[in-house]
Amino acid sequence: MTVCVSRCYIAARNGMNPKREGLTQTMILNSDGRGFGLVFLCLLLLPKLTTAQQLTLNLTPMPVSVQAGTGSLRVDSSFSVALAGHTEPRLERAVERFLQQLARQTALPLSLKPAKTPQATLIIRTDHASKEIEEVDEDESYVLEVSTAGAKLTAPTPLGAVHGLQTFLQLVDISPDGFAAAAVAIQDKPRFPWRGLMIDSARHFIPVEVIRRNLDGMEAVKMNVFHWHLSENQGFRAESKRLPKLHELGSDGLYYTQEEIRDLIAYARDRGIRVVPEFDLPGHSTAWFVGHPELASGPGPYQIERRWGVFDPAFDPTSERTYRFLDEFIGEMAKLFPDQFFHVGGDEVNGKQWDANQQIQEFMRAHGIKNNQALQAYFNKRLQAVVEKHGKSMIGWDEILDPSLPKDITIQSWRGPASLAAAAKQGYRGLLSNGYYLDLGWPAARHYAVDPMSGDAANLSPEEKQRILGGESCMWSEYVNAENVDSRIWPRNAAIAERLWSPEEVHDPASMYTRLDSISARLEWLGLTHRTYYRRMLQRIAGSAATPDEFTALRTLTDLVEPVKDYTRQQTALAEATSLTPMNRVVDAVPLESDTGRRFGELVDKFVSTSCLDAEIEARLRTHLLLWRDNDAKLQPLAQRSLLVQEVAGRSQDLSALASAGLSALHAVSKRQPAPDTWKVQQFAIMEQLKKPKAQLLLIPIPAVQKLVEAAASGGACVGAKQ
Numbered sequence: 001m002t003v004c005v006s007r008c009y010i011a012a013r014n015g016m017n018p019k020r021e022g023l024t025q026t027m028i029l030n031s032d033g034r035g036f037g038l039v040f041l042c043l044l045l046l047p048k049l050t051t052a053q054q055l056t057l058n059l060t061p062m063p064v065s066v067q068a069g070t071g072s073l074r075v076d077s078s079f080s081v082a083l084a085g086h087t088e089p090r091l092e093r094a095v096e097r098f099l100q101q102l103a104r105q106t107a108l109p110l111s112l113k114p115a116k117t118p119q120a121t122l123i124i125r126t127d128h129a130s131k132e133i134e135e136v137d138e139d140e141s142y143v144l145e146v147s148t149a150g151a152k153l154t155a156p157t158p159l160g161a162v163h164g165l166q167t168f169l170q171l172v173d174i175s176p177d178g179f180a181a182a183a184v185a186i187q188d189k190p191r192f193p194w195r196g197l198m199i200d201s202a203r204h205f206i207p208v209e210v211i212r213r214n215l216d217g218m219e220a221v222k223m224n225v226f227h228w229h230l231s232e233n234q235g236f237r238a239e240s241k242r243l244p245k246l247h248e249l250g251s252d253g254l255y256y257t258q259e260e261i262r263d264l265i266a267y268a269r270d271r272g273i274r275v276v277p278e279f280d281l282p283g284h285s286t287a288w289f290v291g292h293p294e295l296a297s298g299p300g301p302y303q304i305e306r307r308w309g310v311f312d313p314a315f316d317p318t319s320e321r322t323y324r325f326l327d328e329f330i331g332e333m334a335k336l337f338p339d340q341f342f343h344v345g346g347d348e349v350n351g352k353q354w355d356a357n358q359q360i361q362e363f364m365r366a367h368g369i370k371n372n373q374a375l376q377a378y379f380n381k382r383l384q385a386v387v388e389k390h391g392k393s394m395i396g397w398d399e400i401l402d403p404s405l406p407k408d409i410t411i412q413s414w415r416g417p418a419s420l421a422a423a424a425k426q427g428y429r430g431l432l433s434n435g436y437y438l439d440l441g442w443p444a445a446r447h448y449a450v451d452p453m454s455g456d457a458a459n460l461s462p463e464e465k466q467r468i469l470g471g472e473s474c475m476w477s478e479y480v481n482a483e484n485v486d487s488r489i490w491p492r493n494a495a496i497a498e499r500l501w502s503p504e505e506v507h508d509p510a511s512m513y514t515r516l517d518s519i520s521a522r523l524e525w526l527g528l529t530h531r532t533y534y535r536r537m538l539q540r541i542a543g544s545a546a547t548p549d550e551f552t553a554l555r556t557l558t559d560l561v562e563p564v565k566d567y568t569r570q571q572t573a574l575a576e577a578t579s580l581t582p583m584n585r586v587v588d589a590v591p592l593e594s595d596t597g598r599r600f601g602e603l604v605d606k607f608v609s610t611s612c613l614d615a616e617i618e619a620r621l622r623t624h625l626l627l628w629r630d631n632d633a634k635l636q637p638l639a640q641r642s643l644l645v646q647e648v649a650g651r652s653q654d655l656s657a658l659a660s661a662g663l664s665a666l667h668a669v670s671k672r673q674p675a676p677d678t679w680k681v682q683q684f685a686i687m688e689q690l691k692k693p694k695a696q697l698l699l700i701p702i703p704a705v706q707k708l709v710e711a712a713a714s715g716g717a718c719v720g721a722k723q
Contacts, residue, residue, distance in 0.1 A: 420456075
C-alpha cells in the first residue's frame with residue numbers, strides 16, 4: 001500500500017496510533033517508478049515517546065525516503081563538521097555557512113570552520129566535483145544518517161551535500177535536553193531537475209541584498225534556478241559596457257553593475273543555484289528604445305514607461321540593424337552569465353507597431369509572412385541563431401513555440417499544462433509556471449495542488465514526459481518593492497518548492513501547512529523579512545500616536561483580510577497605479593494569505609464535522625467572533641487620525657457585521673432547531689454584500705461564517721456541510 005508520508009504525522013498529531021491506523025510504513029517512489037528501497041517509518045510510532053521522538057520532523061521539502069531511528073543526536077557547543085573524500089572551496093564555504101546558520105538557530109558558540117579530525121559530529125563525504133558550470137541533469141542526491149553517536153552525509157557531488165546540510169538544519173530543534181537532531185536515515189533526490197524562482201527586477205528595482213537573502217531562502221528549500229527578469233517597459237537593469245545607453249538612459253539609474261552581477265552569480269553557485277537571465281524581446285521592450293530608438297518598429301522618442309500593462313513598442317524584426325545590435329548585446333551578456341540557458345522573453349507582443357509600419361508590411365509580403373505570429377517566428381528563428389552562436393540555449397515563454405525552431409529551445413509555459421504538453425509532444429523541453437504566479441495572491445494550497453505532470457501532461461509518453469524539466473514560481477513586481485517583496489514570495493514559495501522536489505505522492509495540504517509554519521520561522525534566521533516587515537508597515541500606517549490597544553485593533557483587522565486576487569487590483573483601483581505610486585497602504589502591508597482566517601475556517605470545519613456538538617470548539621469560535629464584533633469600536637478613533645487607516649474603516653465595520661452574523665448563527669445552532677428560512681436569506685444577503693472588495697481587500701472568514709449559518713439553518717445537523 002502506498003500512502004502519503006505526511007499522514008503518519010497527522011495521525012500522531014491527532015492522538016491516533018499510526019500503526020493501528022494502517023500507516024506504519026510506505027514505499028516512496030520517484031517519478032520514474034523506482035524506489036530507493038527504504039521503508040518509511042513514522043517518527044511518532046511508539047506510544048511512549050523518547051526525547052528524540054518528541055522532536056517534530058518538520059521537513060520541507062519532504063524527502064523521498066525517511067526511516068526513523070532511536071534516540072537523538074545532541075547538538076551543543078562541541079558540534080563539529082569534517083570533510084572526507086572530495087573537497088573543494090565551495091564545499092568548505094557550504095560547511096561554514098551551515099555552521100553559521102546552526103549557530104544562529106541555537107545561539108550556541110560553535111566553531112565555524114570544518115574540523116580536521118575524523119571524530120567530528122557530522123562527517124560529509126562527496127565522491128567528486130560537480131560541473132564547473134552547473135547543468136540541468138546533475139546529480140543532486142544525498143544520503144543523511146543521524147544517530148545518537150553522530151551523523152554522516154554522503155553525496156556524489158557538492159550539490160547533494162548542500163541539500164543535505166539544509167535537511168540537517170531542519171532536523172535540529174529544542175528538546176527537554178537542549179538542542180538535538182532526531183535520529184533518522186534519509187535518502188533523497190529531486191523529482192524534477194529544474195526548480196526555479198523568477199524575480200522581476202525590472203518593473204520595480206529589487207536591490208542586490210534583497211536578491212541575496214531570497215537566494216538563501218531558495219537554498220533552504222532546495223530550489224536550484226534563479227530566473228532574473230532584467231528588462232521591461234519600466235526599466236533596463238543590467239549594465240552593458242558595450243551599449244551603455246541601455247542602462248544609462250533606460251533605468252532611472254537603478255541597475256546592477258557587471259561586478260554586482262558576477263558576485264551574485266558566484267553567491268548563487270555556492271548555494272547550488274543557477275542564474276538564468278531574461279532580457280524580454282521583441283515586446284515588453286520600451287526601456288531598450290529610450291537609448292536606442294532606431295531599433296523600434298515605430299517612431300520615437302521613447303521614455304521609460306510608468307504604467308502597467310501590455311504596450312505597443314516592439315523591436316523591428318525586419319531590420320538587419322536589429323540583429324547586429326542583438327549579436328553584440330547577447331555576446332556581451334553570454335560572457336557575463338555562464339549558465340547554458342538564455343531567456344529571451346517573447347511574450348505578449350500585440351503587433352500594433354508592426355501593423356502600422358509600411359516597411360514591415362512590405363517585408364512581410366515580399367517574404368510570404370502571413371501574419372504577426374509568423375513574423376515573430378521569423379524573428380525568433382534569427383534570434384535563436386544569435387543565441388546559439390554565443391554558446392547558449394534559448395528559452396522563452398509560450399509565444400516563441402513554432403515548428404520552425406530547433407528542438408533544443410525550451411518553452412516556459414504561463415498558459416498552462418495543455419500548452420506545456422503540446423510543446424513536449426512536438427519535441428521541445430518545457431517548464432510550468434502557470435499556477436505558480438506568486439503575485440496573484442493565491443493560497444499556498446492552491447499552488448501546491450498544481451503539478452507539472454497534471455492535465456494533458458499526465459497522458460504524455462515516458463519519452464515526452466522526460467522533456468518536462470520542472471517549473472518556476474514567478475514574482476512579477478507591479479505591486480512589490482524591496483520592503484514587501486519577501487512577504488509576497490515566502491512562505492508560499494516553499495509549497496511550490498516541495499511540489500517540484502518531493503515525490504508526487506506527497507500532496508497532503510494539512511501536513512504542508514503545518515510544515516510551512518515551521519519553515520517560515522526558520523527562514524527568518526536567514527534574514528528574510530516576510531514576517532517582520534508586517535509590523536513595521538502597520539506602524540507607519542497607524543502613526544506614532546497610536547495606542548497599544550488601537551494598534552492591536554488594526555492588527556486584528558489586517559490579520560483577517562487579503563489583497564484582491566489575480567489581476568483585479570489594477571481593475572479595482574480608484575486611480576491608475578504606476579511605478580511611482582507609493583506602496584504604503586494596508587493592501588501593500590497585509591500578507592497575501594491570512595493564516596488567522598485559514599485557521600478559523602479549519603476550526604469551523606472541525607466544529608461542523610462533529611454535528612456542532614463540540615462545546616470546546618464552540619467556545620473558541622465564540623471568543624473569536626466576540627473579539628471581531630467589538631474590534632471596530634476600538635479602531636475607529638485611530639481611523640479619524642490616520643488617512644491610511646481611514647481607508648479600511650469600512651472594512652472594519654464589515655468585520656463587525658460578519659462577526660455578529662456568526663454569533664447569531666452559533667446562538668441558533670445551540671437551540672438545535674432549524675433557524676427560519678427568512679433568517680438564513682437575510683444572513684446570506686448580508687454576506688454577499690461583505691464579499692465585495694473594499695480598499696482592494698477581501699474579508700477572509702466569510703465562507704466559514706456562511707457554514708455556520710448553514711449549520712444553523714439545518715438545526716446543527718451539519719456533518720455533510722463540512723466542505
